Amino acid sequence: xxxLLMKNQSKEGIQDWQAMFAEWAEEAPEGPLxxxxxxxxxxxxxxxxxxxLLALDLETTGLDPxxxxxxxxxxxxxxxxxxxxxxxxxxxxxxxCSLNAESVTIHEITHSxxxxxxxxxxILDEILLALTHQVIVVHCVAIERQFLxxxxxxxxxxxLYFPVLDTMDIERQATFKPWxxxxxxxxxxxxxxxxxxxxxxxxxxxxxxxxxxxxAELLQAQISYHMDPNADISNYWV
Amino acid sequence: MDVELTEILEALCQHxxxxxxxxxxxxxxxxxxxxxxxxxxxxxxxxxxAPNSTxxxxxxxxxxxxxxxxKLIRRMNEGxxxxxxxxxxxxxxxxxxxxxxxxxxxxxxxxxxxxxxEENDIFSDxxxxxxxxxxxxxxxxxxxxxxxxxxxxxxxxRRPPISADMSSSIRNAAQVMAEHRVxxxxxxxxxxxxxxxxDRDLRTRAVAEGLPYDTPVSEIMTHDPIVMDSGDYASEAVxxxxxxxxxxxxxxxxxxxxxxxxxxxxxxxESHGSVYLISDIYKQTSIEGLQSISxxxxxxxxxxxxxxxxTQMIGNAMSHIGTAFVKRLxxxxxxKYGPPPVxxxxxxxxxxxxxxxxxxxxxxNALILSDKYNKKLHGEYFEALTDWVCNNLDKCGYDxxxxxxxxxxxxxxxxxxxxxxxxxxxxxxxxxxxxxxxSIFFDLRGVYGDKTLALQLNQHIRKExxxxxxxxxxxxxxxxxxxxxxxFFRQFVLDGEGEQSRTFNLKERGIAPIIDIVRVHALAxxxxxxxxxxxxxxxxxxxxxxxxxxKDLTLALEMIGMIRIQHxxxxxxxxxxxxxxxxxxxxxxxxxxxxxxxxxxxxRQQEFIKFRYAGKRS
Numbered sequence: 001x002x003x004l005l006m007k008n009q010s011k012e013g014i015q016d017w018q019a020m021f022a023e024w025a026e027e028a029p030e031g032p033l034x035x036x037x038x039x040x041x042x043x044x045x046x047x048x049x050x051x052x053l054l055a056l057d058l059e060t061t062g063l064d065p066x067x068x069x070x071x072x073x074x075x076x077x078x079x080x081x082x083x084x085x086x087x088x089x090x091x092x093x094x095x096x097c098s099l100n101a102e103s104v105t106i107h108e109i110t111h112s113x114x115x116x117x118x119x120x121x122x123i124l125d126e127i128l129l130a131l132t133h134q135v136i137v138v139h140c141v142a143i144e145r146q147f148l149x150x151x152x153x154x155x156x157x158x159x160l161y162f163p164v165l166d167t168m169d170i171e172r173q174a175t176f177k178p179w180x181x182x183x184x185x186x187x188x189x190x191x192x193x194x195x196x197x198x199x200x201x202x203x204x205x206x207x208x209x210x211x212x213x214x215x216a217e218l219l220q221a222q223i224s225y226h227m228d229p230n231a232d233i234s235n236y237w238v
Numbered sequence: 239m240d241v242e243l244t245e246i247l248e249a250l251c252q253h254x255x256x257x258x259x260x261x262x263x264x265x266x267x268x269x270x271x272x273x274x275x276x277x278x279x280x281x282x283x284x285x286x287x288a289p290n291s292t293x294x295x296x297x298x299x300x301x302x303x304x305x306x307x308x309k310l311i312r313r314m315n316e317g318x319x320x321x322x323x324x325x326x327x328x329x330x331x332x333x334x335x336x337x338x339x340x341x342x343x344x345x346x347x348x349x350x351x352x353x354x355x356e357e358n359d360i361f362s363d364x365x366x367x368x369x370x371x372x373x374x375x376x377x378x379x380x381x382x383x384x385x386x387x388x389x390x391x392x393x394x395x396r397r398p399p400i401s402a403d404m405s406s407s408i409r410n411a412a413q414v415m416a417e418h419r420v421x422x423x424x425x426x427x428x429x430x431x432x433x434x435x436x437d438r439d440l441r442t443r444a445v446a447e448g449l450p451y452d453t454p455v456s457e458i459m460t461h462d463p464i465v466m467d468s469g470d471y472a473s474e475a476v477x478x479x480x481x482x483x484x485x486x487x488x489x490x491x492x493x494x495x496x497x498x499x500x501x502x503x504x505x506x507x508e509s510h511g512s513v514y515l516i517s518d519i520y521k522q523t524s525i526e527g528l529q530s531i532s533x534x535x536x537x538x539x540x541x542x543x544x545x546x547x548x549t550q551m552i553g554n555a556m557s558h559i560g561t562a563f564v565k566r567l568x569x570x571x572x573x574k575y576g577p578p579p580v581x582x583x584x585x586x587x588x589x590x591x592x593x594x595x596x597x598x599x600x601x602x603n604a605l606i607l608s609d610k611y612n613k614k615l616h617g618e619y620f621e622a623l624t625d626w627v628c629n630n631l632d633k634c635g636y637d638x639x640x641x642x643x644x645x646x647x648x649x650x651x652x653x654x655x656x657x658x659x660x661x662x663x664x665x666x667x668x669x670x671x672x673x674x675x676x677s678i679f680f681d682l683r684g685v686y687g688d689k690t691l692a693l694q695l696n697q698h699i700r701k702e703x704x705x706x707x708x709x710x711x712x713x714x715x716x717x718x719x720x721x722x723x724x725x726f727f728r729q730f731v732l733d734g735e736g737e738q739s740r741t742f743n744l745k746e747r748g749i750a751p752i753i754d755i756v757r758v759h760a761l762a763x764x765x766x767x768x769x770x771x772x773x774x775x776x777x778x779x780x781x782x783x784x785x786x787x788x789k790d791l792t793l794a795l796e797m798i799g800m801i802r803i804q805h806x807x808x809x810x811x812x813x814x815x816x817x818x819x820x821x822x823x824x825x826x827x828x829x830x831x832x833x834x835x836x837x838x839x840x841x842r843q844q845e846f847i848k849f850r851y852a853g854k855r856s
Binding site: 081082083084085086088090198199200201203204207209210213216217220221224225 | 242243244245246249269270271272273274275276277278297298299339340341342345
C-alpha cells in the first residue's frame, strides 16, 4: 500500500458510534428512531473492508436546513471493493412549501412529479430502516447530516445521527499539502472535480441517486489510493 | 418507488449491443443487478487462469487482454465488453485482463448475459459477429510473419554454455574453444558471468599483442558483456548486435548464463534450414543419399514449427522440399534411362500442387506427355521412368498413393490432348461420384520437364469450368460433403471409429472443406492460382464473397492448419507417426475455442456456396 491517510487519534479520542448509539437508544422516544438506535452500530475496531457502507445523497428545496426541505433521497450500498446496484433505493418527498423556479432548474424535479410524491414523514420510517446499521458515505457531510437531523427533529422530536465517511473530507486530507509545498490554488473539492482526479466519468449532477452513486465510486477510488482496507473504521468515520 | 439507475443505463445504451436494445425492458432489470468496481492501473480483473462469472463493461479506463502465454492480444477501451468468452464456455477463461489505466467497470452477472444471449437476437448476434473478429485478433496476435520477430532468443541456442574460469590462462581458454568448436567462451567467477572472450579477442588482444600464453584470460576478455534474458525475442538480439557491433550475446536465465547466440545462429535461423536441405537434395547422386536427407525432414518440420512459422510458410517449405525430391529423382532417372524421347511434364496434384504439404503426405502425381507421344515407340521409356521415380519417392518417405493416382499408373500418364478430353468430359458431364475422386486433379502444378504442358492443361480447365456452370454446382455439392465436426451447443462431434473414437480428423473435416470451397470459387472466377490463400485473394478481388468473408476463410484455414501442425509436431516429439486425428481433450481451451470459431466459419461458408452455386432445381 502506498501512503495511507489516517487520523492520528489517541485511544480516548476515538469516536465510538457504537457507544453513542447505545446511549441514544435509551433516550430516544419510542418508535422508529428508537428502533434505529437500538439496532446499534458496528464497533470502532471494525476493519474498513468489513464495514457495511451506504452512499447517500439528497436534493432539497434550498441550502438552509432550518428552512428548506428534502425533496428526494438516493441510497446505494457498497463495500470497499464493490458497489451493488441491487440495493439502490430512491424516494421523492412532497415539500410543505412550493418549489421555487430556481431549485427546479437545478435538480430538474418538477412540480407535477412531486405533487404525486408522499410527504417526508410518510417515508422517513422506511428510510431509517435502510440506514440501519450502515456507515453512510456522502460528499460533504454538513448538508446531509443537518437536513436529516432537522427532519428527524420535526417528525420524531429527537435528532438523527449517523457515522459518515465524507468523501470531501477524505479528499481534503489526501490533497493536503503544507502551504510551503502548495503552489497555486488548492484543488477543488467539488464532487465532479474530485472524480476527475481519479479518471472517473463525468455524470450529470443533481439527481439524488446519481450523486449517491458518484460519491460511492469516488470512495472506491479513494480507498484504493489512500486508505487501508484493514484499518479500523474509526480512523475514517466522522 | 421504481428505482432507475439512469446514469448506468444511459452509459450502457451508448454502446453496442445495448444501443440497439433500448426498448428491451429487461435492460433496466439487468442494470439493477450490476456491481461497480474501481480498478487501479496494473491490477488484474481476470487473473491468469482464474475462473470468470462476469460480463464486464468498461465504463471508463482501459484494459489489456493477454493470452495464456502472456502475450498482448489487444487493448480495450471505454464502452467495450469482455469476459463473455469464458461465460459461453462455462466460466473458464484462457485470456487474462489487466487494467492499463484506472478503470471503472460495470460487472454484469453471468446469468444476465446468458439470459439475454438466449432471448435477445440483437444481443446474441453481437457476440456471434464478434466471434469472427475475435478469431482474427487471435490469429494476428500469433504474429505469423518473420520468425525472428516472434521466437524467443532461447530457441536459437544450440548447445549448453561453454565457459572457463576467470583465472584460466588464455592458452587454456583457446583449448576449450578448440575442443568444443566454438567461437566464443563465457568467462565466469563462482558461476557468475563476468565476461566473454571471442576468436577475435584471441587474435587482436592476445596474439597480435604477443601476450604470453599463461596470461589470465580476464586480461583480454570483454568485461560485463551485453547479455539478454532468455525471454527476450530473437529480433531484439539482432538489433543489439547491430547497434553495438558485437557478434556474440550471452543469454541468461535467472541471472545464470545458459548459452551464447551468435550472428551465425541467426543467419541459420532465418533460412530455417530448409534452404540448406533443398540444396543438399540436389547434391545427392544416390537413393541412399536422398533417403538419409528425407530422415531429416521431420526435424526440419519441427524446427519450422518451433520457429513460429505459419502454416503457409511451412506448407511452402515442405512442398518445395517435396518438389526438390521429385526433380532430383527425375534428373537421376534421366541419367539412368537416357533423355526423354518426347517432351513431358511431371505434375504434382493436390496439396503439393497447392504448396500446402505437411509432414506426412502420400504422393499424388501424374504425367502429361507431348502430343508427339506414341505409345508403341515411347511407352516403355515412360513406364520405366515413372515406376522408378514413384518407387523411390516412396523410399524417401512419400508413400505410394492408395488410390493409385501416380504417374506410374498408365491411366494418369497421357498426352496433353487426352488430358484435355478427360477434363472436358468431367466438366461437361459431371458425375457426382466420379468428381469426388477427381477433385484432386483440379489442383495441378507442373514440377519438372516441359511445364508449358501443365500450363496449357490448366488453361483448358479454367475455360471449360467457366463455360459450364452446372459443373460448379456439382463441385459445390462435393465441397459440402464433409461437414465440420460441430454439433449442437457447439460440441465437437467425434469421428468414432476404433483407435480414433475420441478424435476428429482435422484434415478431412476442417482443412479439406475449406480447400474445396475455395476451389469452387476459384474455378468460378477463372483464377489461375493453385495455392488456397492466393486463390482466396483472387476470389476476393473478383467480388465473389461478401465483405470480410474472404479474410474469415483465411483465418479459419490458418487456425485449423496451425492446430494440425502443432498436433503433428507433438506426435513427432512423442515418437509417434504424425496424423490428422486430434483428440479435443488434448487441446488447450484457447485452441478449442478458436477451433470452434473456425469450424463455425467453415459451416457458414458451406451454406453460402450451396446457395451461390445452386444451379437449376431438380
